[in-house]
Amino acid sequence: MILLRLVVAFLASIGRSTLGLLMATGRLAIFAGNALSQIARPPYYPVELGRQLLSVGYFSLPVVGMTALFTGAALALQIWAGGARFNAGTVVPSIVAIGIVRELGPVLGGLMVAGRVSSSIAAEIGTMRVTEQIDALTTLSTDPMKYLVLPRVLAGILAVPVLVAIGDVIGIFGGYLIGTTRLGFNSGAYIKNTLDFLTATDIASSLVKACAFGFILTLMGCYHGYHSGRGAQGVGAATTNAVVSASILILAANYVLTEAFF
Amino acid sequence: MADSGDIALPDTSTPGVPRIELRDVKKRFGHKRVLNGVSFKVMPGESLVIIGGSGTGKSVTLKCILGIIRCDSGQILLDGQPDDSSDRRTFLKQFGMLFQGGALFDSLSVWQNVAFRLRHARRPMPRKEARERAIEKLRRVGLGPETADLYPAELSGGMQKRVGLARAIATDPRIIFFDEPTAGLDPIMAGVINDLIRELVTEMGATAVTITHDMTTVRTVADHVAMLHDGKVQWFGRIEDMDSATDPYLDQFIHGRATGPIAAIR
Ligand SMILES: Nc1ncnc2c1ncn2[C@@H]1O[C@H](COP(=O)(O)OP(=O)(O)O)[C@@H](O)[C@H]1O
Ligand SMILES: [Mg+2]
Numbered sequence: 001m002i003l004l005r006l007v008v009a010f011l012a013s014i015g016r017s018t019l020g021l022l023m024a025t026g027r028l029a030i031f032a033g034n035a036l037s038q039i040a041r042p043p044y045y046p047v048e049l050g051r052q053l054l055s056v057g058y059f060s061l062p063v064v065g066m067t068a069l070f071t072g073a074a075l076a077l078q079i080w081a082g083g084a085r086f087n088a089g090t091v092v093p094s095i096v097a098i099g100i101v102r103e104l105g106p107v108l109g110g111l112m113v114a115g116r117v118s119s120s121i122a123a124e125i126g127t128m129r130v131t132e133q134i135d136a137l138t139t140l141s142t143d144p145m146k147y148l149v150l151p152r153v154l155a156g157i158l159a160v161p162v163l164v165a166i167g168d169v170i171g172i173f174g175g176y177l178i179g180t181t182r183l184g185f186n187s188g189a190y191i192k193n194t195l196d197f198l199t200a201t202d203i204a205s206s207l208v209k210a211c212a213f214g215f216i217l218t219l220m221g222c223y224h225g226y227h228s229g230r231g232a233q234g235v236g237a238a239t240t241n242a243v244v245s246a247s248i249l250i251l252a253a254n255y256v257l258t259e260a261f262f
Numbered sequence: 263m264a265d266s267g268d269i270a271l272p273d274t275s276t277p278g279v280p281r282i283e284l285r286d287v288k289k290r291f292g293h294k295r296v297l298n299g300v301s302f303k304v305m306p307g308e309s310l311v312i313i314g315g316s317g318t319g320k321s322v323t324l325k326c327i328l329g330i331i332r333c334d335s336g337q338i339l340l341d342g343q344p345d346d347s348s349d350r351r352t353f354l355k356q357f358g359m360l361f362q363g364g365a366l367f368d369s370l371s372v373w374q375n376v377a378f379r380l381r382h383a384r385r386p387m388p389r390k391e392a393r394e395r396a397i398e399k400l401r402r403v404g405l406g407p408e409t410a411d412l413y414p415a416e417l418s419g420g421m422q423k424r425v426g427l428a429r430a431i432a433t434d435p436r437i438i439f440f441d442e443p444t445a446g447l448d449p450i451m452a453g454v455i456n457d458l459i460r461e462l463v464t465e466m467g468a469t470a471v472t473i474t475h476d477m478t479t480v481r482t483v484a485d486h487v488a489m490l491h492d493g494k495v496q497w498f499g500r501i502e503d504m505d506s507a508t509d510p511y512l513d514q515f516i517h518g519r520a521t522g523p524i525a526a527i528r
Contacts, residue, residue, distance in 0.1 A: 043382070128367075131365060132363055133360075135328075135361065135365065136365040139359040
């Protein structure tokens with residue numbers, strides 16, 4: 001009897017959390033649809049978009065660049081160590097290029113930008129929510145979706161691919177530095193090997209992933225900020241939730257997109 | 263007046279039809295019942311003052327009218343029409359509001375806050391002209407042109423309130439809501455603001471709803487007074503009748519007595 005009740009409780013909790021997840025997904029989808037549909041209707045706020053491009057894109061460059069550089073360097077060492085076990089050390093340039101462009105560049109770049117940008121968007125919009133600034137926008141006949149959310153999401157979609165492209169180049173350069181200084185590769189051969197090996201699909205996969213991650217990380221910042229609870233505590237929770245959910249969604253989307261490009 | 267087509271629309275009110283009417287509006291947050299059947303009317307060109315203890319739902323009432331908060335039941339009529347979103351957009355175009363906390367955009371300077379609506383309309387007003395208009399409105403709320411380029415974070419609470427007021431009246435709206443316009447102001451500045459609100463109603467013919475605890479504001483600004491208590495309109499009447507009213511709740515409130523039907527400890 002007790003066992004039965006436990007099983008029922010267990011099933012109920014699964015049902016509840018599944019329902020909760022579906023509802024959250026639905027709300028998020030409606031939010032995203034609402035934000036993106038704003039593209040179809042003027043007025044537009046180009047100044048806001050410019051401001052967000054700067055803050056999402058330009059100011060994330062150092063973070064993404066450093067991440068890519070160190071990752072490329074470490075990757076070169078690892079592949080050398082691994083390849084040496086079956087006398088295949090020469091694959092370093094091509095595997096570094098593939099690893100960075102197809103996987104690590106967009107994923108690590110996306111995660112780093114999520115840490116930086118999702119949190120700050122959630123904090124900013126959340127503060128605007130709790131100090132009634134979002135309500136004030138409505139009373140000034142300005143749609144907060146159009147004025148706050150759309151420019152940020154667009155900036156993510158546009159700027160993150162550029163960031164990731166730059167990150168890819170820097171990451172490959174990190175591998176090149178290690179390859180030529182520590183592993184005894186000839187500089188010209190390393191570059192030729194890299195360029196010969198990479199295909200257009202690799203690069204497209206990198207950029208498509210970056211677009212998706214840019215969308216996810218700005219959307220999560222906006223969504224959690226917009227639905228922030230009351231007070232400083234609410235904003236704090238919104239910020240944490242934005243970064244955590246953006247990171248997990250980025251990793252999940254990465255898997256799905258990798259399957260798609262496989 | 264306004265030169266850009268959609269900055270301020272012509273008055274859509276009809277004489278004799280209430281600009282705003284609430285019928286039995288209810289709203290609860292979780293288990294907490296805040297509005298429990300609120301009804302009142304505001305006629306065109308009239309000034310209603312809402313009084314009531316803090317936390318009685320005065321701000322929530324205004325937000326329900328604006329559609330920022332959706333009420334659970336009851337009806338809200340704007341110009342006699344049940345509000346759907348397109349009517350509300352038209353309504354909002356002739357509308358200005360001062361929020362209780364000011365709600366200034368802290369990423370924008372003071373003049374950009376005041377001129378927000380002018381600058382973000384479908385056809386934005388040129389920068390220079392908008393700035394001049396903003397400075398003129400700032401002057402009306404007792405702030406000099408030197409405040410125009412400051413940021414909200416650099417202002418005192420009372421100054422923020424006045425910038426919020428300047429923003430609310432920047433497009434000469436036909437309907438204005440003031441949420442505690444004089445809270446946090448010194449008595450002289452409060453007097454200036456009270457006169458300004460009265461002027462907007464008498465000279466510009468605007469319709470105003472003001473929330474306040476300040477009995478001077480009530481007496482300067484009100485045509486009608488509604489007192490909220492326990493989620494309902496406890497007393498509604500003309501300002502002339504307020505002092506002779508026998509309602510014990512109203513009496514306790516306007517005389518600020520600690521004892522009476524309204525429990526001081528909640
Ligand atoms: N968004 C909200 N979520 C939950 N409770 C709210 C919300 N807004 C207001 N309340 C509650 O409703 C009550 C009335 O609030 P309010 O209208 O701001 O009071 P006041 O009459 O002082 O303006 C308060 O108890 C407040 O805690
Ligand atoms: Mg209030």
